[in-house]
Amino acid sequence: MSEPKCDQPNCDQPPMFRYTWPGQAEAWCCFMCAAQLQSVAQAARFPLQMIQLTIDDYTSEEKLR
Numbered sequence: 001m002s003e004p005k006c007d008q009p010n011c012d013q014p015p016m017f018r019y020t021w022p023g024q025a026e027a028w029c030c031f032m033c034a035a036q037l038q039s040v041a042q043a044a045r046f047p048l049q050m051i052q053l054t055i056d057d058y059t060s061e062e063k064l065r
Contacts, residue, residue, distance in 0.1 A: 004058065006030040008037075018057065020049045028053070 006013045007027040015028035019037060029037060034050060041048035 004028060006033050008033040015053060017050050017052055019051070022047060028057075 004015055005011070006015050006029050008029055011030060011033055013030035013032065016031045017034045018026050018028050019034070020026045021041075037048060038050065040046075
């Protein structure tokens, strides 16, 4: 079982949030990528759902690769 990583390209930091763009599958991101995603969403006037990860998310077999 490997450690989960941020789903953003070229980022290997541990995730802190899960997020969803409208019509897209849920993904995970680190703190820095979350800030960037929120800035992009605000500039594009897109809704972005961002939820802080819990211990249950980290222990879920579904997400761990």
